[in-house]
Amino acid sequence: MDGIHDMGGMQGFGRIPINQDTVFDHNWQKRAFALAETLAWSVPFDADQHRRAIEQIAPVDYLRRDYFEKWAIAVQTLLLDAGLVDEEELRSGRVKFPIPQDEHPPVPAETLVQATRAGAQMTCPETGSVPAFAVDQAVRVRPHGAAGHTRVPRYVRGHIGRVVSNLGFFQFADAMAVGKGPAPQFCYTVEFEARTLWGEDAQADDTMFLDLWEPYLESA
Amino acid sequence: MDGIHDMGGMQGFGRIPINQDTVFDHNWQKRAFALAETLAWSVPFDADQHRRAIEQIAPVDYLRRDYFEKWAIAVQTLLLDAGLVDEEELRSGRVKFPIPQDEHPPVPAETLVQATRAGAQMTCPETGSVPAFAVDQAVRVRPHGAAGHTRVPRYVRGHIGRVVSNLGFFQFADAMAVGKGPAPQFCYTVEFEARTLWGEDAQADDTMFLDLWEPYLESA
Amino acid sequence: MPHDDHDPLEQGAALRVRALEELMVAKGLVDPAALDAIVEYYERDVGPRNGAAVVAKAWTDPEYKGWLLRDGTAAIASLGFTGFQGEHMRVVENTPDVHNVIVCTLCSCYPWPVLGLPPTWYKSAAYRSRVVREPRVVLEEFGLTLPEETRVQVWDSTAEIRYLVLPQRPSDWQELSAEDLAERVTRNGMIGTAAV
Amino acid sequence: MPHDDHDPLEQGAALRVRALEELMVAKGLVDPAALDAIVEYYERDVGPRNGAAVVAKAWTDPEYKGWLLRDGTAAIASLGFTGFQGEHMRVVENTPDVHNVIVCTLCSCYPWPVLGLPPTWYKSAAYRSRVVREPRVVLEEFGLTLPEETRVQVWDSTAEIRYLVLPQRPSDWQELSAEDLAERVTRNGMIGTAAV
Numbered sequence: 001m002d003g004i005h006d007m008g009g010m011q012g013f014g015r016i017p018i019n020q021d022t023v024f025d026h027n028w029q030k031r032a033f034a035l036a037e038t039l040a041w042s043v044p045f046d047a048d049q050h051r052r053a054i055e056q057i058a059p060v061d062y063l064r065r066d067y068f069e070k071w072a073i074a075v076q077t078l079l080l081d082a083g084l085v086d087e088e089e090l091r092s093g094r095v096k097f098p099i100p101q102d103e104h105p106p107v108p109a110e111t112l113v114q115a116t117r118a119g120a121q122m123t124c125p126e127t128g129s130v131p132a133f134a135v136d137q138a139v140r141v142r143p144h145g146a147a148g149h150t151r152v153p154r155y156v157r158g159h160i161g162r163v164v165s166n167l168g169f170f171q172f173a174d175a176m177a178v179g180k181g182p183a184p185q186f187c188y189t190v191e192f193e194a195r196t197l198w199g200e201d202a203q204a205d206d207t208m209f210l211d212l213w214e215p216y217l218e219s220a
Numbered sequence: 221m222d223g224i225h226d227m228g229g230m231q232g233f234g235r236i237p238i239n240q241d242t243v244f245d246h247n248w249q250k251r252a253f254a255l256a257e258t259l260a261w262s263v264p265f266d267a268d269q270h271r272r273a274i275e276q277i278a279p280v281d282y283l284r285r286d287y288f289e290k291w292a293i294a295v296q297t298l299l300l301d302a303g304l305v306d307e308e309e310l311r312s313g314r315v316k317f318p319i320p321q322d323e324h325p326p327v328p329a330e331t332l333v334q335a336t337r338a339g340a341q342m343t344c345p346e347t348g349s350v351p352a353f354a355v356d357q358a359v360r361v362r363p364h365g366a367a368g369h370t371r372v373p374r375y376v377r378g379h380i381g382r383v384v385s386n387l388g389f390f391q392f393a394d395a396m397a398v399g400k401g402p403a404p405q406f407c408y409t410v411e412f413e414a415r416t417l418w419g420e421d422a423q424a425d426d427t428m429f430l431d432l433w434e435p436y437l438e439s440a
Numbered sequence: 441m442p443h444d445d446h447d448p449l450e451q452g453a454a455l456r457v458r459a460l461e462e463l464m465v466a467k468g469l470v471d472p473a474a475l476d477a478i479v480e481y482y483e484r485d486v487g488p489r490n491g492a493a494v495v496a497k498a499w500t501d502p503e504y505k506g507w508l509l510r511d512g513t514a515a516i517a518s519l520g521f522t523g524f525q526g527e528h529m530r531v532v533e534n535t536p537d538v539h540n541v542i543v544c545t546l547c548s549c550y551p552w553p554v555l556g557l558p559p560t561w562y563k564s565a566a567y568r569s570r571v572v573r574e575p576r577v578v579l580e581e582f583g584l585t586l587p588e589e590t591r592v593q594v595w596d597s598t599a600e601i602r603y604l605v606l607p608q609r610p611s612d613w614q615e616l617s618a619e620d621l622a623e624r625v626t627r628n629g630m631i632g633t634a635a636v
Numbered sequence: 637m638p639h640d641d642h643d644p645l646e647q648g649a650a651l652r653v654r655a656l657e658e659l660m661v662a663k664g665l666v667d668p669a670a671l672d673a674i675v676e677y678y679e680r681d682v683g684p685r686n687g688a689a690v691v692a693k694a695w696t697d698p699e700y701k702g703w704l705l706r707d708g709t710a711a712i713a714s715l716g717f718t719g720f721q722g723e724h725m726r727v728v729e730n731t732p733d734v735h736n737v738i739v740c741t742l743c744s745c746y747p748w749p750v751l752g753l754p755p756t757w758y759k760s761a762a763y764r765s766r767v768v769r770e771p772r773v774v775l776e777e778f779g780l781t782l783p784e785e786t787r788v789q790v791w792d793s794t795a796e797i798r799y800l801v802l803p804q805r806p807s808d809w810q811e812l813s814a815e816d817l818a819e820r821v822t823r824n825g826m827i828g829t830a831a832v
Binding site for chain 3: 225226228230231234235237238240242243246250252253254255257258263271274283284286287292293295296305309311314315319321327329332337339340341342343371372387391407414417422423426429432
């Protein structure tokens with residue numbers, strides 16, 4: 001999706017707010033963060049589904065609302081999509097209808113912290129899959145983006161880079177985001193010359209690296 | 221400038237507000253429009269300078285403010301740039317310092333209406349200039365945009381199209397916008413297949429036409 | 441976009457413009473009569489009726505139609521429609537095979553002398569972003585379903601040419617007077633977001 | 637972004653989140669103890685001190701440094717730093733010739749186990765949009781002027797790898813204890829927006 005979230009290279013956003021140097025400024029931000037982390041288990045949803053829901057926030061709200069409010073809005077969307085709440089409940093905070101609790105057990109504190117500390121499993125067995133590209137090979141990023149959630153920014157579309165490493169066989173964000181995961185794909189680190197992407201304004205030797213799943217690429 | 225104004229192909233903006241079918245909804249919108257039309261003479265500024273000033277509005281304001289408020293904001297910017305007002309005057313509406321009136325005469329009503337009805341002169345004598353491209357020639361849009369005001373949208377960058385007509389030798393918007401006009405350039409209508417621009421989601425025979433000045437193009 | 445009267449954003453805009461007008465008049469940069477005159481000009485002299493007259497003439501006068509499609513600027517000027525944002529006109533013809541639609545993705549370019557100033561939806565982010573990428577879906581939202589075999593041509597007004605769509609002639613055109621024909625022509629028909 | 641306490645936008649956000657928390661607890665979808673525990677975990681156990689320990693060790697232990705650059709995930713895990721948003725780590729080394737800086741243009745990907753959650757500026761539209769296009773200008777805003785001959789490498793965290801910058805070792809490193817060295821390491825130094 002060519003959405004407002006795809007910000008790389010956009011101009012007009014002014015100076016970096018370097019002094020906004022904290023993680024949380026308000027207690028509600030902590031609660032919004034924690035709600036996303038816990039509801040990911042009981043609803044459930046994964047990080048790509050949450051990102052996709054954030055990207056679907058109207059552009060003007062994407063720009064003006066607080067980062068953690070957007071996390072909460074995305075969680076609300078995922079709850080609505082799952083049929084676990086309705087709009088009126090979200091407004092009031094009061095329960096109107098019960099949910100099948102057995103199917104959506106809350107995550108206990110200890111389980112959550114242990115799992116958070118352990119991390120997720122994001123790679124899959126290659127089971128005979130063969131990578132399409134080799135290290136040092138020139139690749140071109142496909143010129144057209146996907147309509148849904150995708151992790152290839154517009155600013156590299158159609159441009160030629162060089163594979164610097166094959167990272168392995170990873171769950172594919174485009175599929176995960178719509179609950180069709182893991183549909184694993186090889187993922188590569190690709191290096192681009194800054195001038196390829198930005199023209200002569202960029203400095204000659206500077207480079208950019210992006211991690212790109214195989215379906216985003218073609219031989220150059 | 222890869223700014224928020226460059227909207228072609230962006231996703232996430234929802235349904236067309238078809239019922240917002242009027243030109244003006246408030247009297248102040250008419251006044252904002254009229255102020256831009258008259259001040260273009262006395263400040264002076266041209267349409268490209270006004271467009272450039274609109275593009276420089278912060279993205280969140282570009283999205284949330286009324287179209288005619290943005291016209292007024294751009295006029296304020298041009299007045300500030302010309303040194304004819306200061307911020308406090310704009311806030312209060314009250315004059316703090318005089319301006320050299322001889323250099324900035326207000327346009328009389330009759331002159332304005334006559335000139336509006338007559339239109340502007342936007343082409344220049346070709347004086348031996350030779351167009352770089354011919355009708356039916358394949359051209360590629362240069363892959364990198366200009367940092368300043370420019371009239372080549374991102375969605376055609378790097379893509380190949382076909383020249384369908386040479387429109388003539390026109391004042392060049394990129395130069396006009398920074399007061400370096402007319403710096404005329406040939407301008408061409410270029411046709412692109414929809415699938416070239418948008419991939420397989422587009423319908424096979426559909427096409428797009430854009431009018432592009434010569435510096436935006438290279439031979440394909 | 442229209443705001444309700446208690447919208448603080450709209451109130452702020454109104455205050456901004458009032459202060460600007462007062463300041464400009466006080467500084468001598470603007471003659472208030474010129475403000476009134478230009479608003480009156482666009483409200484009285486300019487609007488889609490001009491374009492409709494062009495279209496109705498093209499529907500009934502094959503020679504004029506040929507001229508209009510060959511040299512839109514001159515043919516339109518011959519009816520007295522000239523001026524800012526219409527100095528260079530191209531008229532694009534809808535047929536059973538081809539449907540044209542116009543947009544300005546970068547701002548709000550629009551053929552003022554023949555259509556007046558653009559309606560709010562034409563300037564909206566939704567229209568500007570979507571009609572180039574999914575014109576058929578956008579036209580459906582306007583209630584216009586095109587046959588798959590009709591080719592869609594989208595014209596993005598990126599330079600100094602302004603576009604006018606010549607809609608398909610109604611089948612009963614011979615029974616109608618020039619005035620009645622012009623009545624049939626809608627603004628959206630001349631943008632390409634409606635059939636006529 | 638931080639809001640002042642009378643900002644209606646911030647108040648609306650606070651209300652939204654409070655209603656959501658109440659509803660989720662009442663619906664049985666969330667155990668309030670889990671909310672508290674996860675906030676406490678990120679406030680107490682996770683943060684830039686973890687990354688600083690990794691960096692300080694790499695500065696003083698060449699073998700560890702080699703391992704860290706070869707297999708960041710394992711070398712970092714060996715110090716006990718693992719978890720969400722750090723399952724696959726790559727450490728990139730700053731030298732006099734090369735300066736690395738990390739970003740996530742599409743959202744806010746960041747190596748949580750070693751740096752904690754990202755600061756607001758890292759998630760800002762300005763940083764995300766600009767650092768890939770004009771990294772040197774951005775670094776200047778952070779007060780970091782790079783020699784022209786230093787190559788800048790920008791790493792956009794677009795998939796599941798998370799990045800950590802290994803800053804250049806201070807020249808007086810041999811005079812410092814492991815703790816003092818770790819004190820020198822700043823969060824921005826490990827993002828690449830500051831020298832150490």
